[in-house]
Amino acid sequence: MKKIIYVAIFAVMALFAQDALAQAKNPKEVNKAKHEELMNTRLQMLKDELKLTDVQYVAFEPVYREYRKTIAKVADNKGAKVRKEELTNENALKVAATRLSNTINTSSVKQKYLWIFAEVIEPLQVEKLYRIEDRISREARKVAQYK
Numbered sequence: 001m002k003k004i005i006y007v008a009i010f011a012v013m014a015l016f017a018q019d020a021l022a023q024a025k026n027p028k029e030v031n032k033a034k035h036e037e038l039m040n041t042r043l044q045m046l047k048d049e050l051k052l053t054d055v056q057y058v059a060f061e062p063v064y065r066e067y068r069k070t071i072a073k074v075a076d077n078k079g080a081k082v083r084k085e086e087l088t089n090e091n092a093l094k095v096a097a098t099r100l101s102n103t104i105n106t107s108s109v110k111q112k113y114l115w116i117f118a119e120v121i122e123p124l125q126v127e128k129l130y131r132i133e134d135r136i137s138r139e140a141r142k143v144a145q146y147k
Contacts, residue, residue: 039065042136049132050125059120067113074105 043064047057117126
């Protein structure tokens with residue numbers, strides 16, 4: 001039940017952040033502010049669910065931020081995001097190849113950071129972190145479909 005509440009809070013925060021910042025003039029500032037709001041929400045969820053101590057959290061936060069930046073750099077979201085209506089025989093293989101490349105690239109980053117996270121939090125917390133990350137990604141994709 002606690003997990004459902006966190007996912008719901010995350011989704012609501014994302015929607016509120018989007019609405020509140022939509023009035024700003026500079027789209028880059030809006031994106032940066034939305035990204036920071038979502039990152040802070042994500043970090044708070046992880047702190048609670050992983051039961052991180054304050055000492056662990058101080059060490060974990062910068063590593064996690066760098067991890068998310070690295071994941072964002074290796075993923076080609078433009079080439080992988082195509083609506084079903086826009087998928088054709090001409091672009092289907094390119095989309096599939098891009099999605100597979102994203103999976104490989106993000107898996108490599110996750111493998112690398114597995115050991116980095118293990119230096120700042122306990123191994124059981126690292127394993128739980130990856131399960132939570134997968135759940136957050138699935139829920140974020142669901143929310144994105146309803147935009």
